[in-house]
Amino acid sequence: MGFSTVLLDLDGTITNPYMGITNGVMYAYEKLGMEVPERSTLRSFIGPPLIVEFTRRGLPEEKAREAVRLYREYYGQTGLFENELIPGTVEFLKELKTRGKRVCLATSKPEEFSVRILEKFGIDKYFDFIGAAKLDGSRDSKLAVIQYVLEGTGASPDECVMVGDRMHDIVGAHDAGMKCIAVLVGFGSRGEFAEYKADFVAETLNDVLKYV
16 A cells, blocks of 8 residues: 555544543633533543634633633643553654654644653654644644644645544544544444545554554
8 A cells, every 4th residue: 555654643543641631621610610611521621623623612702712822721731741651652653663664643632732742652753744723723623733834844635545543533634635544443433434535544553553
């Protein structure tokens, strides 16, 4: 198949950020004086841009922006470190580099947070390019991040593949003209992957290697 450039999502693909993200969301609701949702109902915050999910849940735009600000207030200090690597991540990254792949991050998480997470786990050395959102909201959709990676690396979409765990990864990849490997280690499901027509579905990160 031979994709020379592999774009990797962060949350739910190589890290499990469940506790940090849900704690940040609960903090935001509490600070806004609103009823704090049950943690188990907040999984949908993992993947999409925060502003999209707060708005989808009924917050007016101005309040949703304040919720994002409050979330980041918590996340930048504490939530950032309330995560863990998905099993097999280091071995997976090593194998990609052994095979001579160009490895790029492509995440809707702000770049400042993303880099700190990669450094925390000592895996920043495996990445050739960091594609992430900006704190000012100017690059927050998955498509915008993917296009930033393409521009920054000079890669063409047909030589790239996106690896992610949610529909946003699939849609962003297809809109950018590339294929997507949806992986079941995170927060997506086979039903979601079928609905959004993922090109390949992998059970584990190790299984992703069959397609790259």
